[in-house]
Amino acid sequence: MAIEETPWEPPLAGREVEHLTGALDRLRATFRWKTDGLDSEGLQARVGASSLTLGGLLKHLAAVEDYAFTTKLSGAPMGAPWDQAGWDGSDDWEFTSAANDSPEQLYALWDGAVERSRARLAAALAEGGLDQLIHLSWPDGRHANLRRLLCDLIEEYGRHTGHADLIREAVDGRVGEDPPPGWRP
Numbered sequence: 001m002a003i004e005e006t007p008w009e010p011p012l013a014g015r016e017v018e019h020l021t022g023a024l025d026r027l028r029a030t031f032r033w034k035t036d037g038l039d040s041e042g043l044q045a046r047v048g049a050s051s052l053t054l055g056g057l058l059k060h061l062a063a064v065e066d067y068a069f070t071t072k073l074s075g076a077p078m079g080a081p082w083d084q085a086g087w088d089g090s091d092d093w094e095f096t097s098a099a100n101d102s103p104e105q106l107y108a109l110w111d112g113a114v115e116r117s118r119a120r121l122a123a124a125l126a127e128g129g130l131d132q133l134i135h136l137s138w139p140d141g142r143h144a145n146l147r148r149l150l151c152d153l154i155e156e157y158g159r160h161t162g163h164a165d166l167i168r169e170a171v172d173g174r175v176g177e178d179p180p181p182g183w184r185p
Contacts, residue, residue, distance in 0.1 A: 005181035017130055020150045021121070026178070027157035028114055031061065033179035034164035035110075038171065043103055047170045054167050056095035057160050058106045062113035063094045068153050069120040073146075075135035081109065111185070121150075 008029030010022025035043070035054045043055035063082065070076045077083070087093055098106060124132070124146055133143040168174045 006178070008179065016147075017125060020130070020147070020154070024150060024154050024157065027154060027161055029179055030177070031057075031157060031161045031164055032110070032185050033183055034161065034168045034174070035107075036185050038103060040103055042171045043106060044099055045167060045171045047167050050163075052095065052163050052167065053098065054164060054171070055098040055101065055103075055106050057164055057167075058110045059094040059098040059101065061157065061160060062110040064153070064156055065110075065113035065117040068149055069117040069124075072136040072144075072149055073120060073124060073134050081112070107185070 008026045010026055011018050014022065035058055038054065040055075043058070044053050046053055063078075066078045066082060070078050086097070101109070124134075128146070130145065130147040130150070132146050134146055134149055135143070136149065137143045165175070
């Protein structure tokens with residue numbers, strides 16, 4: 001299978017940075033595939049007692065992407081589009097406010113956040129690699145490094161891609177571990 005058909009596949013024998021970014025990109029692609037092509041009803045569907053929706057997960061992970069690669073990485077404020085988004089300061093805002101957004105807005109928000117994150121990560125890697133300390137620190141003053149930031153984002157995507165698996169299967173039966181070869185959002 002040609003790599004162009006599965007660009008999300010991590011390398012078989014790469015360096016550490018290639019494996020970490022490859023694992024993140026695979027989860028991003030799988031998450032985007034799990035949420036792809038739905039109308040408002042599909043993006044707002046819920047499973048059982050959970051209040052999670054695919055639309056809420058799209059908006060949440062868009063915010064996580066921008067927060068990780070701005071505030072946590074460098075200490076900069078998140079900026080656009082978040083500074084004009086009406087954030088109410090609650091931890092659930094992105095999950096609940098997504099019901100007011102169109103599918104096109106949600107997909108564009110997530111796609112844009114991932115694009116910004118990739119650019120910021122590439123710049124940070126060029127400046128100092130995985131061992132460089134980032135802005136994020138613990139109360140005792142110790143700073144995390146870029147490797148930790150990447151691992152935390154991989155964990156966040158792993159958790160929410162699992163949620164997306166369950167919700168999407170309930171919406172229309174879509175199942176699978178990875179997007180099919182040749183898939184594009």
